[in-house]
Amino acid sequence: MSVRNTRSGDLIAGTLLTLSPNFQKTLRHISRHGLPSDCALWISPCHAIYTVGMKYPVDIIFLDKYGVVVKLLRCFPPNCYAESASNTISALELPNNRISESGIEIGDKLELDPT
Numbered sequence: 001m002s003v004r005n006t007r008s009g010d011l012i013a014g015t016l017l018t019l020s021p022n023f024q025k026t027l028r029h030i031s032r033h034g035l036p037s038d039c040a041l042w043i044s045p046c047h048a049i050y051t052v053g054m055k056y057p058v059d060i061i062f063l064d065k066y067g068v069v070v071k072l073l074r075c076f077p078p079n080c081y082a083e084s085a086s087n088t089i090s091a092l093e094l095p096n097n098r099i100s101e102s103g104i105e106i107g108d109k110l111e112l113d114p115t
Helices: 021-032 098-102
Strands: 001-007 012-013 014-019 039-044 048-050 058-063 067-078 081-083 088-097 110-113
Touching: 001 014, 012 039, 012 088, 012 098, 048 088, 067 098, 088 098
Parallel strands: 014 039
Antiparallel strands: 001 012, 001 110, 039 088, 048 081, 058 067, 058 088
């Protein structure tokens, strides 16, 4: 799966990770090494983010049920907690500075592509 911004057409992440049956292994790897540069972690459902135990800051995008960006957190530090907006149902964790590099804005629609 990949993530694309439908407004700009930009590819945000070539690989979309999910918290599936191996979620503990995935989280352990991200906590120790950070997210790989071409990856995003999709958390659904999600109403808050905890970065406790992480060693690196991350960018966080909160999405509504249509995939529209409702809140952005740039360079979110380790060992912190962030609540989402009231209409959030999922979140994407991205490598640090990806929001700025990609020009993502509140109101953009992100497409999670299964191919």
